[in-house]
Amino acid sequence: MKFFSDSCEIQCFNSEKVARVKENSLNSEEVLGLTEIFKTMGDGTRIKILHALSQEELCVCDLVEVLEMSQSAVSHQLRVLRNLRLVKHRKEGKMVYYSLDDEHIINLFAQGLAHIRHR
Amino acid sequence: MKFFSDSCEIQCFNSEKVARVKENSLNSEEVLGLTEIFKTMGDGTRIKILHALSQEELCVCDLVEVLEMSQSAVSHQLRVLRNLRLVKHRKEGKMVYYSLDDEHIINLFAQGLAHIRHR
DNA sequence: TCCTTATATGAATATGTATTCATATGTTCT
DNA sequence: AGAACATATGAATACATATTCATATAAGGA
Known part of the structure; x- marks a missing residue:
């Protein structure tokens, strides 16, 4: 009809x-919330940071070494992740240690990998 | 100094x-693949399209009505989703019906919603 | 106090991308 | 064949954002 x-x-x-x-x-x-998370995870640098932190708590300079990127670029992206509450931080002297704030991230990784392997 | x-x-x-x-x-x-999926899902229009298609198969003009957006904008975004194999299409006369190509998307929605409700 | 180190951040630049507009393609009907 | 409709797409524009550069903040050590 x-x-x-x-x-x-x-x-x-x-x-x-x-x-x-x-x-x-x-x-x-809900649309805004979903868009924000996925947009945040839709960047190679942040994916690498999140995946590294899914293994262990790391300080900024550890991340700089792991990613082989400038300290500034890493810090800028950590701020984005912090704002979205995907990571949390803990200060110890002049070092700042980051870790995942939400274990759902790990499931998002798993689902994402399942998708790319499915194709 | x-x-x-x-x-x-x-x-x-x-x-x-x-x-x-x-x-x-x-x-x-893997980094590239994950980035691509999440980047693709990191847009309000595409989130709405995917969520609509998670309910039923729909043609382009159904989507235009549901989203209340221009036909051109919807078509452009459908192409992005098609390129990433997130949706598939079926032609019937001059109509084109779209549906989800990968049920993992539904799990991604679930995880994403779990995250935003967790905060 | 001065210097070094660890991290954060504002501004500028470069790159990516979502939407619109105009138009093309392809299908059905008369 | 020609008209009307459904969808696709190239080009242009407007807006978002990732990285770099320079510098700020803050902590520890000499």
Whole structure:
């Protein structure tokens, strides 16, 4: 069955389906939240940092060595991860130790790897 | 006053830890693959598309209605999702029906939502 | 106190990307 | 064949963001 709308040139949609799907759609907070996490994990540097921290707690200079990147770049990305509460930190003298703040990250890795191996 | 350092100014890292972590680090393919998926999911429009498709198979104009966005914008994003093999499509006359290509996506949603609710 | 080291951060630059606009492709109907 | 519709796509624009550079902060040692 077809329906018409004069404001929009699209008229082929199935309005029952559309209503059903809209009913169950995510609210804007959920969309924003999901977008934020995935966007944060959608960067090679942050993926490497998170994966390293999934093994052990590390200080900034450990991470600099592991990633072979500048201290500044690593610090900037750690701030992003901190803001999203994906990592937490602990100060000891002049060193700052980082670790994962949420074990769900590990499951996200697992699912992500499962996907890329599935293709 | 500032002086020049020979090669690298970092010297505080724990080399045992670093070696251990480097040993277990992801290879570049895995990093690239994970980055790609998460980057792809790190956009509100694509999140909404994927979530809608996790409910039912839908044609492009259904999606246009559900998302209340232009047909062009939706098509562009569908192409991104198709390239990453996150969705598949089936043609029927002049309509094109899209659906999820990989059920791992649903688990990614679940983990992502678990994370944002955990905070 | 002065110097060195560990980390953080503002500004600038370079690169990526989402949407829009215009148009192309392909299908159905008359 | 021609018109109408569903979808796809190239180019342009606008906006976001990753890294670098320079410098700031903060802690420890001489």
